[in-house]
Amino acid sequence: MKRILLLLALGAMFIGSAQNITLKKGVVIDSLAVNDTIAETFSLYLPKKFDVSKAWPVMFVFDMDGRGRQALAMYGAAAEDQGYVLAASNNVSDTLSISENIVITSRMFNTVTTMLPIRKNGVYVSGFSAGGRFSTLIPTFIKGVEGVVACGATVANVEVLTSRNPFHFIGVVGDEDFSYSEMLMVEKILSRMKFPNQVLVFDGGHEWPKTTDLSEALKILTLAAMAKGNVPKDDAYVDANYRADFVKVNRLYAKNKPLLADDMLEEMLEIYQPYVSLDSIKASRKALRKSRLFKNQNRTQNALSLKESLIKEDYNYYLEEDILTYNYNNLGWWKYQMEELQKFQKNPDVLQQKMGKRLAGYVKALVSDDIDVLSAEDPIDGEALNFLWMLKTVIEPDNFESYLKIISYTAKTDDYGTALFYLEELLKKGYTNRSELYALENTALLRITPEFNELVEKYLKEARYSIIEE
Template identity: 55%
Template sequence: MKKKLLLLFLSVAFYGTAQQLTLKKGIIIDAIPVNDTIPENFALYLPTSFDPSKKWPIVFVFDMKGRGKQVLSMLRQAAEEQEYVLAASNNINDSITLSKNILISSRMFSTVYSILPIKKNRSYTAGFSGGARLASLMPTFVKKIKGVISCGSAVANEAVLSSKNKFHFIGIVGNEDYNFLSMKNNQKVLDKLKFPNQLFVFDGGKKWPESSYLAKAMEIFTLSAMNSGIEPRNDAFISNTYKTNLGEVSALLTSGKALRADKRLTEMTGIYRNFKNVDSLKESTKTLRKTKLFRSNKRSQNATFFKENLIKDDYSYYLEEDVLSYNYNNLGWWKYQMEELDKYEKGSNLYEKQMGRRLKSFVNDLIADNIDIVKAPSAVDEEALLFLWMLNTITDAKNKSPYLKIISLSSKVEDYGTALFYLEELLKTGYTNTDELYALENTALFRITPEFNEIVAKYLKDARYETKDE
C-alpha cells in the first residue's frame, strides 16, 4: 500500500513568506529548514501511523557531528514500533560552545512544535556518547524535555541535577564499554535524588544498542506518561509489555545471566507497581537473590569492579606522569599492561573478560583525550605528541594512524631511525596503502632513501625508487 502524503503549511508569520512542506510518513526527510533567516535545518521522521488530527510524542536526537539523517536511522525502527516522531538537527557540532548548541536546538524545537501536532509534555531527547551527554543537559535548559535516552554516557554534569527539575533518565550501555561503571554509579546518584531512571545493559562495547533497547526506552516513557495521567491508561498495552518483559527475564535466567535478570525484575517492579500487583515480581527477586548462581556472580562482579577502578587510577596517574616527562622508558610497562589485559580477555572469568575489553577502550580514549589537550595550545608540544602516538601503537596496534603520524613527525626532524622502525612496524600490521604512504607529509627526503624503499619492497613489492645503485 502506498504511503499517504501529509501536507503541512508553515505560517506566514513564522517564515515571513507562505511556504508549503510535503512530508512523507515512514521515511526520514532530511534538510528541513528551521526558518528563512538562518541557514539551519534538521531531519525528521514520522511513523507510518502518524495522524495529523492527533498529538504525538517526540524524541529529539543529538549527534555531535550534525548527522541528522544518519542518527535518526538508528532510532527509526523503535520509533515506528512505539509510534514516536523523531527529529535531529544537522547543525549541532562539538566544535562550537554548549550555549550555541542549545540555541540551535531551541530553534529546531520551536519549528517542530509549530509545524507538527506534538505533545509538548511528552518531549524527550536521545543520543550516543557525546550526543548523549548533550541530550542529558537539555532538560536543565529546556523545561519541556521530560526524559532522556542516553546511550553509552552518564549524565554530562551531575552538579546541575536538581530535585526541583526532575526528568526521566534511561541509560543503555554495553558491558564492554568503559563507561559501564560510570553509568552504574550515575544510577546511584539519580536514585538518591529520586529521579525516575533505568539502566539497560547489552553484550558488547561502545556502540549504538540494538533497536529493541531503544524501543524498550520509548515503551517505558509511554508507561510513565500513563502512570502520571498524561496519557490515558491502555490496559492492553500494559498487559502486553508486562508479558514481554517477563519473557525477557526468563530468557536471561535461561542463559545464566542472573545479575541482569535481577536488574530487570527490579526495574519491572518500579515500572508496573502502579498498574498491577507486583508481589510476584518481588518474590521472584527474593528467590533469585538466594540462588548460588546469583551470589557467585555478584561476588565475582564486585571483585572485578574493585580491581578495575584501581587499574584505571594507575593508568590515569602514569599516563599523566609519562607525558610530562616524555618517559619513553615506560613504554615497556605499558606493553606489559596490554599483555595483561589480553590475558583477562582470554581467561575463563566472564567479568574479567569484560573488564579487559573495557580497560583497553578506556586507555585508548585516555590517550585520545591527552592528544587533544597537547594539540590545543598554539605552540604544540611535539615531543609529548610523539610519545602519545608511540604509546597508541602499543594500546591499539592495528590502528594505522599513530604509525603514520610518528613517521611524519620523525621525518620532519630528520630522525630517520625512528621513522624506519615505525614504518616497518606499520607494514607488519598488513598496511598496503602505498599512495597514502608516499604522500605522507614531511617525508619527501625520507621516501627517497634506500632504507625506506628497501623496507617497502620487502613488504609490498612496490618500491617507487631504486633500493640500491646499478
C-alpha cells in the first residue's frame, strides 16, 4: 500500500488507499491499521517538533497485553524531551508464541518505517517487565535494531546473543525490584561479550520508571548515536547533559544515597568517554568511594547481596520440592518466610528494607511463573496447581483470584471442608462479588449446601438459597 505523508499546521496527515487519517503531534494516536489486509493496529506518538523534512529516531514500546496506547503514555514526556517518535503494537501478547509476536512486530516495523522519515540506525525497542524481556529478543530476529531499553526486566535469553549482532542495552530498574540483582549480573555478561550497555538504577520497586529515568535512557542512546557518527555531534547537548548528570550525582550523595551516586558515576565513565576527559568523573568517584558513608553502605550491601542470593536458592529448592510432592504441610514454612521478609521491610536500615522488598517480589514472581508453566501443560497437574494457589494466598493474602481457584478445584474433588475454609478466608478479606461466587466453576453442588450459604449469609448478609432449620 502506497503511503504519502503531508505536514499540516497541527499535525501530519496519513493518506493511504483505504484511509485518510490526521496524525496530530504531541498526542497518542490509537488504532492505526498496519495494512489493509490484516486486522492489526498500532499506536503512534509524534513529538510536537516533528518535521517531515528530517529523519527521526523511533522507539517501539511493547506491552504484552496489547495495550499500545497505555505503553506510549508512559513514554510520551521522555520522547518529547529527547525528540523520539514512539510506536506500539496493540496485538503482541504473552498468549502468543515468540514467533507469532515477532511476525506482528516485523509488520508494524515495516509500516512505521515506510510511513515516516525514520533515521537510518535509529530504530530502538523497549518495554516494561514482560514487554521488556520480549524487547531484548527482537534484535536477534529483526535486523536493524540499534538498542534496547528494558525496564524492570533483564535479557530474556543470554544464549541467543552473539557478538556478531550486538545492540546497545540499557536496563532501567528499581533497587527494590526483584530483578535488580539479575540485572547487575546481566550487565557483567554483556560487558564480557562487548555489548555496549548501561544499567540505570532508581529508588523504587517493580514499576514503570519515572519520566526522568526514561529520558535519561533516550539521552544515552542519542549520545551513543553521536559517538558512532549516526547523527551530527552537538557539543552544546553533550555539555549540558554532562553538567546535569554531575548535579544529579551530588543530589544523590546529599540525600545519603552514595551507592546510587556511585552507580551513576560508573555509567558516566562509559557514556562520556567519547566526548570529554574523564579525570573529573574519576576524581569524583574516588572521593565518593573513600567516604565513610559509602564504605559503610557498600559493606552492608555486599553482605546483604550474599544473604539474598542464599535465600533465593532456598526458595527455588523448596518450591520445586513442594510442587513435586504436593507438600501442603510446608505452607507453614512459607508463612514463616513471609513473616521474616516483613521483619526485613520494617528494619530501620534502608538497605535491609530494600532487600526484604526484593525478596517478597521474587517469591511472587517465582510462584506466578510456575503457575503459568503448569497451566500450559497437557494434561494439567491440578493438585500441583492447587498447592501453588494455596501458596499464593500465603504470599499475596489479598489476591481474591487465588481463593476462588482453590474453592473451584477442591469442590471439584469433593473436598468440601477445604473449599469452605477458603471461602470463609476469602469473605473475611472483604470479597463481596456474590454473583461471581454463585457462578464459580465446579461448585454447583457445594453452593446449595447449608454450610456454603450460611457463610454467604454471615458475611454478605444475603444468601441465594434459603437456610431451613428443621
